[in-house]
Amino acid sequence: MSLDKIYAPIREDLDKIEDGLRSIYQDSPPRISALLAHSLGASGKRVRPALVLLSGKSFSYNLECLLPMALAIEVLHTATLVHDDAIDNSPERRGRATINKLWGEDKAILLGDYLLAKAEELAAAAENLPLIRLFARTIKNIASGELQQSFDAFRLEQTRQQYLERISGKTASLLCLATESGAILSQAPPEMVTALREYGYNLGIAFQIVDDILDFIGDEKEMGKPVGSDLAEGTLTLPAMLILEHHPDDNPVRRLFQNEGDRQENIRRAIELFRDSPLVEECYRIAAEYQSKCCLNLKMLPDNASRRSLQALAEYVLARRK
Amino acid sequence: MSLDKIYAPIREDLDKIEDGLRSIYQDSPPRISALLAHSLGASGKRVRPALVLLSGKSFSYNLECLLPMALAIEVLHTATLVHDDAIDNSPERRGRATINKLWGEDKAILLGDYLLAKAEELAAAAENLPLIRLFARTIKNIASGELQQSFDAFRLEQTRQQYLERISGKTASLLCLATESGAILSQAPPEMVTALREYGYNLGIAFQIVDDILDFIGDEKEMGKPVGSDLAEGTLTLPAMLILEHHPDDNPVRRLFQNEGDRQENIRRAIELFRDSPLVEECYRIAAEYQSKCCLNLKMLPDNASRRSLQALAEYVLARRK
16 A cells, blocks of 8 residues: 555645644744755655554544644654764765755754754643653653664674664654554553554564665665665664674675775675575564564554554555665 | 852752762663763753752742752753764863763764753653743754854854854853743742843853853863864854954954964964953953843842852852853
Protein backbone atom coordinates (compact mmCIF):
# COMPACT_ATOMS: atom_id res chain seq x y z
CA MET A 1 0.00 0.00 0.00
CA SER A 2 1.32 3.50 -0.79
CA LEU A 3 1.92 6.03 2.00
CA ASP A 4 -0.83 8.12 0.44
CA LYS A 5 -3.39 5.33 0.96
CA ILE A 6 -2.04 4.54 4.44
CA TYR A 7 -2.51 8.16 5.44
CA ALA A 8 -6.07 8.36 4.00
CA PRO A 9 -7.89 8.27 7.39
CA ILE A 10 -5.88 11.30 8.59
CA ARG A 11 -5.19 13.10 5.30
CA GLU A 12 -6.84 16.39 6.21
CA ASP A 13 -5.21 16.54 9.62
CA LEU A 14 -1.78 15.80 8.14
CA ASP A 15 -2.30 18.88 5.96
CA LYS A 16 -2.76 20.83 9.19
CA ILE A 17 0.63 19.49 10.31
CA GLU A 18 2.16 21.01 7.18
CA ASP A 19 0.38 24.30 7.97
CA GLY A 20 1.70 24.13 11.52
CA LEU A 21 5.27 23.53 10.35
CA ARG A 22 4.94 26.40 7.90
CA SER A 23 3.73 28.78 10.59
CA ILE A 24 6.79 27.91 12.73
CA TYR A 25 9.13 29.39 10.17
CA GLN A 26 6.82 32.16 9.03
CA ASP A 27 6.58 33.44 12.62
CA SER A 28 10.37 33.59 13.19
CA PRO A 29 12.97 36.36 12.74
CA PRO A 30 13.90 36.52 9.01
CA ARG A 31 17.40 35.06 9.12
CA ILE A 32 16.37 32.20 11.41
CA SER A 33 13.25 31.68 9.32
CA ALA A 34 15.30 30.70 6.26
CA LEU A 35 17.08 27.96 8.21
CA LEU A 36 13.81 26.72 9.72
CA ALA A 37 12.11 26.68 6.32
CA HIS A 38 14.96 24.69 4.83
CA SER A 39 14.96 22.06 7.58
CA LEU A 40 11.23 21.79 8.34
CA GLY A 41 10.07 22.23 4.76
CA ALA A 42 12.07 19.27 3.39
CA SER A 43 9.62 16.73 2.08
CA GLY A 44 9.94 14.07 4.76
CA LYS A 45 7.56 11.12 4.96
CA ARG A 46 5.96 12.60 8.12
CA VAL A 47 5.74 9.07 9.57
CA ARG A 48 5.97 10.29 13.17
CA PRO A 49 3.11 12.81 13.15
CA ALA A 50 1.04 10.28 11.18
CA LEU A 51 1.66 7.76 13.98
CA VAL A 52 0.43 10.23 16.61
CA LEU A 53 -2.79 10.82 14.69
CA LEU A 54 -3.42 7.18 13.69
CA SER A 55 -2.83 6.06 17.30
CA GLY A 56 -5.48 8.46 18.52
CA LYS A 57 -8.00 7.68 15.80
CA SER A 58 -9.61 4.67 17.52
CA PHE A 59 -10.33 6.60 20.72
CA SER A 60 -11.45 10.12 21.75
CA TYR A 61 -9.65 11.75 18.86
CA ASN A 62 -9.04 15.37 19.85
CA LEU A 63 -7.03 17.33 17.33
CA GLU A 64 -6.51 20.21 19.72
CA CYS A 65 -4.08 18.18 21.84
CA LEU A 66 -2.90 15.79 19.12
CA LEU A 67 -1.82 18.50 16.69
CA PRO A 68 0.77 20.22 18.96
CA MET A 69 2.16 16.82 20.02
CA ALA A 70 2.39 15.59 16.42
CA LEU A 71 4.14 18.84 15.47
CA ALA A 72 6.41 18.61 18.52
CA ILE A 73 7.55 15.13 17.51
CA GLU A 74 8.24 16.11 13.89
CA VAL A 75 10.16 19.20 15.04
CA LEU A 76 12.16 17.07 17.49
CA HIS A 77 12.90 14.59 14.70
CA THR A 78 14.11 17.46 12.51
CA ALA A 79 16.35 18.74 15.34
CA THR A 80 18.05 15.33 15.62
CA LEU A 81 18.59 15.19 11.84
CA VAL A 82 20.14 18.68 11.81
CA HIS A 83 22.56 17.72 14.61
CA ASP A 84 23.30 14.30 13.07
CA ASP A 85 24.21 15.92 9.77
CA ALA A 86 26.45 18.41 11.57
CA ILE A 87 28.19 15.60 13.47
CA ASP A 88 28.66 13.44 10.36
CA ASN A 89 29.52 16.44 8.21
CA SER A 90 26.90 15.14 5.73
CA PRO A 91 26.51 17.19 2.57
CA GLU A 92 23.04 15.89 1.62
CA ARG A 93 19.76 14.81 3.19
CA ARG A 94 16.59 13.86 1.31
CA GLY A 95 18.30 14.95 -1.90
CA ARG A 96 18.95 18.51 -0.67
CA ALA A 97 22.03 20.19 0.76
CA THR A 98 22.16 20.05 4.57
CA ILE A 99 22.10 23.04 6.94
CA ASN A 100 25.75 22.46 7.85
CA LYS A 101 26.69 22.38 4.17
CA LEU A 102 24.78 25.58 3.32
CA TRP A 103 25.21 27.67 6.48
CA GLY A 104 28.09 26.01 8.35
CA GLU A 105 28.29 23.75 11.34
CA ASP A 106 27.88 26.50 13.95
CA LYS A 107 24.48 27.47 12.57
CA ALA A 108 23.47 23.80 12.42
CA ILE A 109 24.27 23.29 16.13
CA LEU A 110 22.33 26.42 17.14
CA LEU A 111 19.40 25.70 14.83
CA GLY A 112 19.16 22.20 16.31
CA ASP A 113 19.01 23.74 19.80
CA TYR A 114 16.32 26.15 18.66
CA LEU A 115 14.32 23.27 17.18
CA LEU A 116 14.71 21.19 20.37
CA ALA A 117 13.30 24.09 22.38
CA LYS A 118 10.49 24.67 19.89
CA ALA A 119 9.61 20.98 20.14
CA GLU A 120 9.43 21.20 23.94
CA GLU A 121 7.28 24.30 23.70
CA LEU A 122 4.86 22.50 21.37
CA ALA A 123 4.81 19.41 23.59
CA ALA A 124 3.94 21.61 26.56
CA ALA A 125 0.96 22.97 24.60
CA ALA A 126 -0.70 19.55 24.92
CA GLU A 127 -0.90 20.42 28.65
CA ASN A 128 -0.19 16.93 29.96
CA LEU A 129 2.56 16.88 32.59
CA PRO A 130 3.44 13.16 32.41
CA LEU A 131 3.74 13.48 28.63
CA ILE A 132 5.98 16.54 28.94
CA ARG A 133 8.28 14.44 31.13
CA LEU A 134 8.11 11.51 28.71
CA PHE A 135 9.00 13.93 25.91
CA ALA A 136 12.12 15.17 27.74
CA ARG A 137 13.11 11.59 28.66
CA THR A 138 12.80 10.59 25.01
CA ILE A 139 15.22 13.35 23.94
CA LYS A 140 17.61 12.04 26.60
CA ASN A 141 17.23 8.49 25.20
CA ILE A 142 17.91 9.66 21.67
CA ALA A 143 21.02 11.61 22.70
CA SER A 144 22.10 8.69 24.85
CA GLY A 145 21.72 6.23 21.94
CA GLU A 146 23.70 8.55 19.68
CA LEU A 147 26.40 8.96 22.34
CA GLN A 148 26.70 5.16 22.71
CA GLN A 149 27.02 4.91 18.91
CA SER A 150 29.70 7.56 18.94
CA PHE A 151 31.62 5.82 21.75
CA ASP A 152 31.36 2.49 19.91
CA ALA A 153 32.58 3.87 16.57
CA PHE A 154 35.18 1.57 14.93
CA ARG A 155 34.87 -0.97 17.77
CA LEU A 156 34.61 -4.54 16.47
CA GLU A 157 33.50 -6.15 19.72
CA GLN A 158 29.83 -5.35 19.91
CA THR A 159 26.92 -7.65 20.62
CA ARG A 160 23.53 -7.73 18.90
CA GLN A 161 22.10 -6.71 22.25
CA GLN A 162 24.20 -3.53 22.21
CA TYR A 163 23.05 -2.86 18.65
CA LEU A 164 19.42 -3.24 19.73
CA GLU A 165 19.88 -0.94 22.72
CA ARG A 166 21.47 1.68 20.54
CA ILE A 167 18.79 1.69 17.83
CA SER A 168 16.13 1.46 20.51
CA GLY A 169 17.43 4.76 21.93
CA LYS A 170 18.23 6.59 18.75
CA THR A 171 15.19 5.55 16.67
CA ALA A 172 12.55 3.38 18.34
CA SER A 173 12.15 5.68 21.35
CA LEU A 174 10.76 8.46 19.15
CA LEU A 175 8.30 6.20 17.30
CA CYS A 176 7.25 4.85 20.71
CA LEU A 177 6.65 8.40 21.92
CA ALA A 178 4.52 9.09 18.84
CA THR A 179 2.18 6.12 19.31
CA GLU A 180 2.08 6.32 23.12
CA SER A 181 1.34 10.05 23.19
CA GLY A 182 -1.34 9.69 20.49
CA ALA A 183 -3.03 7.01 22.59
CA ILE A 184 -2.70 8.86 25.92
CA LEU A 185 -3.99 12.17 24.52
CA SER A 186 -7.01 10.31 23.12
CA GLN A 187 -7.86 8.71 26.47
CA ALA A 188 -7.13 5.19 25.26
CA PRO A 189 -7.52 2.56 28.01
CA PRO A 190 -4.18 1.60 29.67
CA GLU A 191 -3.83 -1.76 27.90
CA MET A 192 -4.30 -0.05 24.52
CA VAL A 193 -1.68 2.57 25.44
CA THR A 194 0.72 -0.29 26.21
CA ALA A 195 -0.14 -2.08 22.96
CA LEU A 196 0.41 1.05 20.88
CA ARG A 197 3.64 1.87 22.71
CA GLU A 198 4.96 -1.61 21.96
CA TYR A 199 3.79 -1.34 18.36
CA GLY A 200 5.80 1.92 18.12
CA TYR A 201 8.86 0.24 19.62
CA ASN A 202 8.73 -2.76 17.27
CA LEU A 203 8.02 -0.54 14.28
CA GLY A 204 11.02 1.60 15.23
CA ILE A 205 13.38 -1.36 15.46
CA ALA A 206 12.14 -2.75 12.10
CA PHE A 207 12.44 0.76 10.60
CA GLN A 208 16.05 1.18 11.74
CA ILE A 209 17.13 -2.31 10.64
CA VAL A 210 15.74 -1.56 7.16
CA ASP A 211 17.52 1.81 7.25
CA ASP A 212 20.75 -0.01 8.03
CA ILE A 213 20.14 -2.50 5.20
CA LEU A 214 19.43 0.34 2.75
CA ASP A 215 22.72 1.97 3.71
CA PHE A 216 24.27 -1.11 2.01
CA ILE A 217 21.86 -1.96 -0.81
CA GLY A 218 19.84 1.24 -1.40
CA ASP A 219 19.77 3.32 -4.53
CA GLU A 220 21.65 6.57 -3.88
CA LYS A 221 19.42 8.64 -6.17
CA GLU A 222 16.21 7.29 -4.67
CA MET A 223 17.45 7.80 -1.09
CA GLY A 224 18.95 11.23 -1.70
CA LYS A 225 22.12 10.30 0.22
CA PRO A 226 25.21 8.16 -0.41
CA VAL A 227 25.38 4.48 0.56
CA GLY A 228 28.03 3.18 2.94
CA SER A 229 27.82 6.19 5.25
CA ASP A 230 27.38 4.05 8.39
CA LEU A 231 30.61 2.19 7.61
CA ALA A 232 32.37 5.47 6.85
CA GLU A 233 31.44 6.69 10.33
CA GLY A 234 32.48 3.40 11.93
CA THR A 235 28.93 2.46 12.96
CA LEU A 236 28.59 -1.30 13.29
CA THR A 237 25.05 -1.98 12.06
CA LEU A 238 23.32 -5.36 11.70
CA PRO A 239 24.55 -5.95 8.09
CA ALA A 240 28.14 -5.23 9.15
CA MET A 241 27.73 -7.51 12.18
CA LEU A 242 26.53 -10.34 9.92
CA ILE A 243 29.53 -9.86 7.62
CA LEU A 244 31.81 -10.18 10.67
CA GLU A 245 29.96 -13.30 11.86
CA HIS A 246 29.99 -15.05 8.47
CA HIS A 247 33.55 -14.18 7.49
CA PRO A 248 35.27 -14.39 10.88
CA ASP A 249 38.88 -14.60 9.67
CA ASP A 250 39.15 -11.72 7.28
CA ASN A 251 36.66 -9.30 5.76
CA PRO A 252 36.51 -5.68 4.58
CA VAL A 253 34.58 -4.49 7.69
CA ARG A 254 37.32 -5.81 9.99
CA ARG A 255 40.00 -4.26 7.78
CA LEU A 256 38.16 -0.94 7.71
CA PHE A 257 37.68 -0.85 11.48
CA GLN A 258 41.31 -1.88 12.06
CA ASN A 259 42.47 0.77 9.62
CA GLU A 260 44.10 -1.75 7.26
CA GLY A 261 44.20 -1.07 3.55
CA ASP A 262 42.34 1.59 1.60
CA ARG A 263 39.31 3.03 3.38
CA GLN A 264 37.07 3.62 0.36
CA GLU A 265 38.05 0.27 -1.12
CA ASN A 266 37.11 -1.54 2.10
CA ILE A 267 33.71 0.20 2.17
CA ARG A 268 33.11 -0.64 -1.50
CA ARG A 269 34.04 -4.29 -0.96
CA ALA A 270 31.90 -4.59 2.20
CA ILE A 271 28.88 -3.30 0.29
CA GLU A 272 29.56 -5.72 -2.57
CA LEU A 273 30.03 -8.64 -0.19
CA PHE A 274 26.69 -7.94 1.49
CA ARG A 275 24.64 -6.95 -1.56
CA ASP A 276 25.07 -10.24 -3.39
CA SER A 277 24.74 -12.58 -0.41
CA PRO A 278 22.06 -14.38 1.61
CA LEU A 279 22.87 -11.92 4.42
CA VAL A 280 20.41 -9.46 2.89
CA GLU A 281 17.62 -11.97 3.40
CA GLU A 282 18.84 -12.72 6.91
CA CYS A 283 18.68 -9.04 7.86
CA TYR A 284 15.21 -8.70 6.36
CA ARG A 285 14.11 -11.82 8.26
CA ILE A 286 15.14 -10.18 11.53
CA ALA A 287 13.36 -6.95 10.59
CA ALA A 288 10.28 -9.03 9.66
CA GLU A 289 10.24 -10.53 13.17
CA TYR A 290 9.70 -7.04 14.55
CA GLN A 291 7.08 -6.35 11.91
CA SER A 292 5.22 -9.51 13.04
CA LYS A 293 5.35 -8.27 16.61
CA CYS A 294 3.80 -5.00 15.40
CA CYS A 295 0.86 -6.96 13.97
CA LEU A 296 0.38 -8.83 17.24
CA ASN A 297 0.42 -5.52 19.15
CA LEU A 298 -2.38 -4.23 16.92
CA LYS A 299 -4.59 -7.32 17.44
CA MET A 300 -6.36 -5.90 20.48
CA LEU A 301 -7.25 -2.60 18.79
CA PRO A 302 -10.72 -2.12 17.27
CA ASP A 303 -10.72 -3.33 13.65
CA ASN A 304 -11.11 -0.12 11.67
CA ALA A 305 -9.44 2.00 9.00
CA SER A 306 -6.80 3.45 11.30
CA ARG A 307 -5.75 0.00 12.56
CA ARG A 308 -5.47 -1.18 8.96
CA SER A 309 -3.31 1.87 8.24
CA LEU A 310 -1.00 1.07 11.17
CA GLN A 311 -0.79 -2.51 9.92
CA ALA A 312 -0.03 -1.33 6.38
CA LEU A 313 2.59 1.07 7.75
CA ALA A 314 4.47 -1.85 9.30
CA GLU A 315 4.45 -3.54 5.89
CA TYR A 316 5.48 -0.30 4.19
CA VAL A 317 8.45 0.12 6.52
CA LEU A 318 9.77 -3.29 5.48
CA ALA A 319 9.14 -2.84 1.77
CA ARG A 320 10.39 0.74 1.43
CA ARG A 321 13.32 1.47 -0.83
CA LYS A 322 14.16 4.90 0.59
CA MET B 1 30.98 41.43 49.41
CA SER B 2 32.31 37.95 48.56
CA LEU B 3 30.06 35.41 46.83
CA ASP B 4 30.31 33.30 49.97
CA LYS B 5 28.73 36.06 52.07
CA ILE B 6 26.15 36.86 49.35
CA TYR B 7 25.09 33.22 49.34
CA ALA B 8 24.85 33.01 53.15
CA PRO B 9 20.99 33.06 53.34
CA ILE B 10 20.81 30.03 50.99
CA ARG B 11 24.08 28.25 51.78
CA GLU B 12 22.57 24.94 52.86
CA ASP B 13 20.20 24.81 49.92
CA LEU B 14 23.01 25.59 47.48
CA ASP B 15 24.78 22.53 48.86
CA LYS B 16 21.69 20.55 47.87
CA ILE B 17 22.11 21.92 44.35
CA GLU B 18 25.61 20.43 44.32
CA ASP B 19 24.17 17.12 45.56
CA GLY B 20 21.52 17.28 42.83
CA LEU B 21 24.10 17.91 40.13
CA ARG B 22 26.21 15.06 41.46
CA SER B 23 23.28 12.65 41.37
CA ILE B 24 22.65 13.53 37.70
CA TYR B 25 25.98 12.10 36.68
CA GLN B 26 26.05 9.32 39.23
CA ASP B 27 22.72 8.00 37.91
CA SER B 28 23.81 7.89 34.25
CA PRO B 29 25.36 5.15 32.08
CA PRO B 30 29.13 5.00 32.84
CA ARG B 31 30.53 6.50 29.63
CA ILE B 32 28.00 9.35 29.58
CA SER B 33 28.55 9.85 33.31
CA ALA B 34 32.17 10.85 32.78
CA LEU B 35 31.15 13.61 30.35
CA LEU B 36 28.38 14.82 32.65
CA ALA B 37 30.73 14.86 35.66
CA HIS B 38 33.28 16.88 33.72
CA SER B 39 30.78 19.49 32.56
CA LEU B 40 28.47 19.73 35.60
CA GLY B 41 31.22 19.29 38.18
CA ALA B 42 33.31 22.26 37.00
CA SER B 43 33.40 24.79 39.80
CA GLY B 44 31.11 27.44 38.36
CA LYS B 45 29.88 30.36 40.43
CA ARG B 46 26.34 28.87 40.49
CA VAL B 47 24.91 32.38 40.10
CA ARG B 48 21.75 31.15 38.33
CA PRO B 49 20.57 28.60 40.92
CA ALA B 50 21.43 31.12 43.65
CA LEU B 51 19.15 33.64 41.89
CA VAL B 52 16.26 31.14 41.86
CA LEU B 53 16.62 30.53 45.59
CA LEU B 54 17.23 34.16 46.61
CA SER B 55 14.22 35.27 44.54
CA GLY B 56 11.99 32.84 46.38
CA LYS B 57 13.36 33.60 49.83
CA SER B 58 11.10 36.61 50.56
CA PHE B 59 7.90 34.66 49.83
CA SER B 60 6.53 31.11 50.36
CA TYR B 61 9.92 29.52 49.97
CA ASN B 62 9.32 25.90 49.00
CA LEU B 63 12.48 23.98 48.25
CA GLU B 64 10.55 21.07 46.74
CA CYS B 65 9.67 23.13 43.63
CA LEU B 66 12.61 25.54 43.76
CA LEU B 67 15.30 22.86 43.81
CA PRO B 68 14.37 21.15 40.51
CA MET B 69 13.98 24.56 38.80
CA ALA B 70 17.33 25.81 40.15
CA LEU B 71 18.96 22.56 38.97
CA ALA B 72 17.18 22.81 35.60
CA ILE B 73 18.55 26.31 35.02
CA GLU B 74 22.13 25.35 35.96
CA VAL B 75 21.95 22.27 33.71
CA LEU B 76 20.57 24.40 30.86
CA HIS B 77 23.38 26.91 31.41
CA THR B 78 25.91 24.06 31.24
CA ALA B 79 24.32 22.78 28.00
CA THR B 80 24.76 26.18 26.37
CA LEU B 81 28.41 26.37 27.49
CA VAL B 82 29.13 22.90 26.08
CA HIS B 83 27.63 23.86 22.71
CA ASP B 84 29.32 27.29 22.71
CA ASP B 85 32.70 25.70 23.29
CA ALA B 86 32.06 23.20 20.48
CA ILE B 87 31.07 26.02 18.11
CA ASP B 88 34.06 28.21 19.04
CA ASN B 89 36.40 25.24 19.18
CA SER B 90 37.50 26.53 22.61
CA PRO B 91 40.20 24.47 24.32
CA GLU B 92 39.57 25.75 27.86
CA ARG B 93 36.72 26.80 30.15
CA ARG B 94 37.05 27.72 33.81
CA GLY B 95 40.70 26.65 33.67
CA ARG B 96 39.88 23.10 32.53
CA ALA B 97 39.94 21.44 29.13
CA THR B 98 36.56 21.57 27.36
CA ILE B 99 34.40 18.57 26.39
CA ASN B 100 35.16 19.18 22.70
CA LYS B 101 38.88 19.29 23.43
CA LEU B 102 38.85 16.08 25.50
CA TRP B 103 36.20 13.98 23.74
CA GLY B 104 35.73 15.65 20.35
CA GLU B 105 33.09 17.89 18.89
CA ASP B 106 30.58 15.14 18.12
CA LYS B 107 30.39 14.14 21.79
CA ALA B 108 30.06 17.80 22.79
CA ILE B 109 27.05 18.29 20.48
CA LEU B 110 25.33 15.15 21.78
CA LEU B 111 26.16 15.86 25.42
CA GLY B 112 24.69 19.34 25.00
CA ASP B 113 21.47 17.79 23.64
CA TYR B 114 21.38 15.36 26.56
CA LEU B 115 21.82 18.23 29.02
CA LEU B 116 19.10 20.31 27.31
CA ALA B 117 16.70 17.37 27.68
CA LYS B 118 17.74 16.78 31.29
CA ALA B 119 17.11 20.46 32.01
CA GLU B 120 13.61 20.23 30.53
CA GLU B 121 12.94 17.10 32.57
CA LEU B 122 13.97 18.90 35.76
CA ALA B 123 11.93 21.98 34.86
CA ALA B 124 8.88 19.75 34.36
CA ALA B 125 9.38 18.37 37.89
CA ALA B 126 8.36 21.77 39.27
CA GLU B 127 4.90 20.89 37.84
CA ASN B 128 4.00 24.37 36.67
CA LEU B 129 2.80 24.44 33.03
CA PRO B 130 3.31 28.17 32.34
CA LEU B 131 6.87 27.88 33.71
CA ILE B 132 7.57 24.84 31.53
CA ARG B 133 6.56 26.93 28.51
CA LEU B 134 8.65 29.87 29.72
CA PHE B 135 11.58 27.49 30.12
CA ALA B 136 11.27 26.26 26.52
CA ARG B 137 10.83 29.83 25.23
CA THR B 138 13.99 30.85 27.09
CA ILE B 139 16.02 28.13 25.36
CA LYS B 140 14.65 29.44 22.04
CA ASN B 141 15.70 32.99 23.01
CA ILE B 142 19.19 31.84 23.92
CA ALA B 143 19.62 29.91 20.65
CA SER B 144 18.11 32.83 18.76
CA GLY B 145 20.57 35.30 20.37
CA GLU B 146 23.48 33.01 19.55
CA LEU B 147 22.24 32.60 15.97
CA GLN B 148 22.01 36.41 15.56
CA GLN B 149 25.56 36.67 16.90
CA SER B 150 26.72 34.06 14.45
CA PHE B 151 24.98 35.80 11.52
CA ASP B 152 26.52 39.13 12.57
CA ALA B 153 30.07 37.79 12.89
CA PHE B 154 32.64 40.11 11.28
CA ARG B 155 29.95 42.63 10.34
CA LEU B 156 30.97 46.21 11.17
CA GLU B 157 27.54 47.80 10.78
CA GLN B 158 25.82 46.96 14.02
CA THR B 159 23.90 49.23 16.35
CA ARG B 160 24.00 49.28 20.14
CA GLN B 161 20.35 48.24 19.98
CA GLN B 162 21.32 45.08 18.08
CA TYR B 163 24.04 44.41 20.64
CA LEU B 164 21.51 44.77 23.47
CA GLU B 165 19.02 42.46 21.76
CA ARG B 166 21.70 39.84 21.22
CA ILE B 167 22.98 39.84 24.82
CA SER B 168 19.42 40.02 26.07
CA GLY B 169 18.71 36.73 24.27
CA LYS B 170 21.95 34.91 24.89
CA THR B 171 22.53 35.96 28.54
CA ALA B 172 19.86 38.09 30.21
CA SER B 173 16.97 35.77 29.28
CA LEU B 174 18.40 32.99 31.45
CA LEU B 175 18.99 35.24 34.48
CA CYS B 176 15.45 36.56 33.97
CA LEU B 177 14.13 33.00 33.97
CA ALA B 178 16.01 32.30 37.22
CA THR B 179 14.55 35.24 39.14
CA GLU B 180 11.07 35.03 37.60
CA SER B 181 10.71 31.30 38.21
CA GLY B 182 12.00 31.64 41.79
CA ALA B 183 9.35 34.30 42.43
CA ILE B 184 6.51 32.43 40.69
CA LEU B 185 7.24 29.12 42.43
CA SER B 186 7.19 30.96 45.78
CA GLN B 187 3.80 32.53 45.11
CA ALA B 188 5.17 36.07 45.00
CA PRO B 189 2.50 38.69 44.16
CA PRO B 190 2.45 39.65 40.44
CA GLU B 191 4.18 43.03 40.91
CA MET B 192 7.03 41.33 42.79
CA VAL B 193 7.33 38.74 40.01
CA THR B 194 7.66 41.61 37.53
CA ALA B 195 10.20 43.41 39.72
CA LEU B 196 12.33 40.29 40.09
CA ARG B 197 12.08 39.47 36.38
CA GLU B 198 13.29 42.98 35.53
CA TYR B 199 16.05 42.71 38.13
CA GLY B 200 17.14 39.49 36.40
CA TYR B 201 17.09 41.18 33.01
CA ASN B 202 19.14 44.19 34.15
CA LEU B 203 21.56 41.98 36.06
CA GLY B 204 22.00 39.86 32.93
CA ILE B 205 22.79 42.84 30.74
CA ALA B 206 25.28 44.22 33.31
CA PHE B 207 26.79 40.73 33.66
CA GLN B 208 27.31 40.34 29.91
CA ILE B 209 28.74 43.83 29.43
CA VAL B 210 31.30 43.09 32.17
CA ASP B 211 32.01 39.72 30.51
CA ASP B 212 32.67 41.57 27.27
CA ILE B 213 34.95 44.07 29.06
CA LEU B 214 36.88 41.24 30.74
CA ASP B 215 37.44 39.64 27.34
CA PHE B 216 39.62 42.72 26.70
CA ILE B 217 41.13 43.56 30.07
CA GLY B 218 40.82 40.36 32.14
CA ASP B 219 43.63 38.28 33.54
CA GLU B 220 43.87 35.05 31.54
CA LYS B 221 44.99 32.97 34.53
CA GLU B 222 42.24 34.27 36.78
CA MET B 223 39.55 33.77 34.14
CA GLY B 224 40.77 30.36 32.99
CA LYS B 225 40.39 31.32 29.34
CA PRO B 226 42.28 33.47 26.82
CA VAL B 227 41.45 37.17 26.28
CA GLY B 228 40.42 38.47 22.87
CA SER B 229 38.27 35.46 22.05
CA ASP B 230 35.23 37.58 21.11
CA LEU B 231 37.30 39.47 18.54
CA ALA B 232 38.78 36.22 17.25
CA GLU B 233 35.24 34.98 16.59
CA GLY B 234 34.21 38.26 14.98
CA THR B 235 31.77 39.17 17.75
CA LEU B 236 31.28 42.93 17.93
CA THR B 237 30.87 43.57 21.66
CA LEU B 238 30.44 46.93 23.41
CA PRO B 239 34.21 47.55 23.86
CA ALA B 240 34.81 46.86 20.16
CA MET B 241 31.88 49.13 19.22
CA LEU B 242 33.39 51.94 21.31
CA ILE B 243 36.74 51.50 19.59
CA LEU B 244 34.98 51.85 16.23
CA GLU B 245 33.08 54.93 17.41
CA HIS B 246 36.13 56.67 18.86
CA HIS B 247 38.56 55.86 16.06
CA PRO B 248 36.25 56.07 13.05
CA ASP B 249 38.89 56.32 10.32
CA ASP B 250 41.20 53.45 11.08
CA ASN B 251 41.50 51.02 13.96
CA PRO B 252 42.53 47.40 14.58
CA VAL B 253 38.91 46.19 14.97
CA ARG B 254 37.99 47.53 11.52
CA ARG B 255 41.16 46.00 10.05
CA LEU B 256 40.45 42.66 11.72
CA PHE B 257 36.84 42.55 10.52
CA GLN B 258 37.87 43.60 7.00
CA ASN B 259 40.59 40.99 6.99
CA GLU B 260 43.40 43.50 6.56
CA GLY B 261 46.82 42.85 8.06
CA ASP B 262 47.80 40.19 10.57
CA ARG B 263 44.87 38.73 12.53
CA GLN B 264 46.66 38.14 15.83
CA GLU B 265 48.39 41.49 15.61
CA ASN B 266 45.05 43.27 15.08
CA ILE B 267 43.55 41.51 18.09
CA ARG B 268 46.60 42.34 20.23
CA ARG B 269 46.47 46.01 19.19
CA ALA B 270 42.70 46.28 19.75
CA ILE B 271 43.13 44.97 23.29
CA GLU B 272 45.99 47.39 23.92
CA LEU B 273 44.04 50.32 22.49
CA PHE B 274 41.08 49.58 24.78
CA ARG B 275 42.96 48.58 27.93
CA ASP B 276 44.79 51.89 28.35
CA SER B 277 41.94 54.21 27.40
CA PRO B 278 38.94 55.98 28.94
CA LEU B 279 36.78 53.52 26.98
CA VAL B 280 37.10 51.04 29.86
CA GLU B 281 35.44 53.52 32.17
CA GLU B 282 32.78 54.27 29.57
CA CYS B 283 31.88 50.59 29.28
CA TYR B 284 31.75 50.23 33.06
CA ARG B 285 29.56 53.31 33.25
CA ILE B 286 27.03 51.68 30.89
CA ALA B 287 27.14 48.45 32.89
CA ALA B 288 26.63 50.49 36.07
CA GLU B 289 23.44 51.99 34.61
CA TYR B 290 21.98 48.49 34.48
CA GLN B 291 23.24 47.79 37.99
CA SER B 292 21.41 50.92 39.18
CA LYS B 293 18.23 49.67 37.53
CA CYS B 294 18.69 46.40 39.44
CA CYS B 295 18.71 48.34 42.71
CA LEU B 296 15.53 50.18 41.74
CA ASN B 297 13.86 46.88 40.87
CA LEU B 298 14.68 45.56 44.33
CA LYS B 299 13.24 48.60 46.13
CA MET B 300 9.74 47.17 46.42
CA LEU B 301 10.92 43.86 47.91
CA PRO B 302 10.80 43.36 51.70
CA ASP B 303 14.05 44.58 53.26
CA ASN B 304 15.69 41.37 54.45
CA ALA B 305 18.85 39.30 54.09
CA SER B 306 17.90 37.86 50.69
CA ARG B 307 17.18 41.31 49.23
CA ARG B 308 20.53 42.51 50.54
CA SER B 309 22.15 39.50 48.87
CA LEU B 310 20.49 40.30 45.53
CA GLN B 311 21.69 43.88 45.91
CA ALA B 312 25.22 42.73 46.72
CA LEU B 313 25.12 40.34 43.77
CA ALA B 314 24.51 43.27 41.42
CA GLU B 315 27.57 44.98 42.91
CA TYR B 316 29.58 41.75 42.69
CA VAL B 317 28.75 41.35 39.00
CA LEU B 318 30.23 44.77 38.29
CA ALA B 319 33.32 44.32 40.44
CA ARG B 320 34.18 40.76 39.44
CA ARG B 321 37.51 40.07 37.79
CA LYS B 322 36.60 36.63 36.37
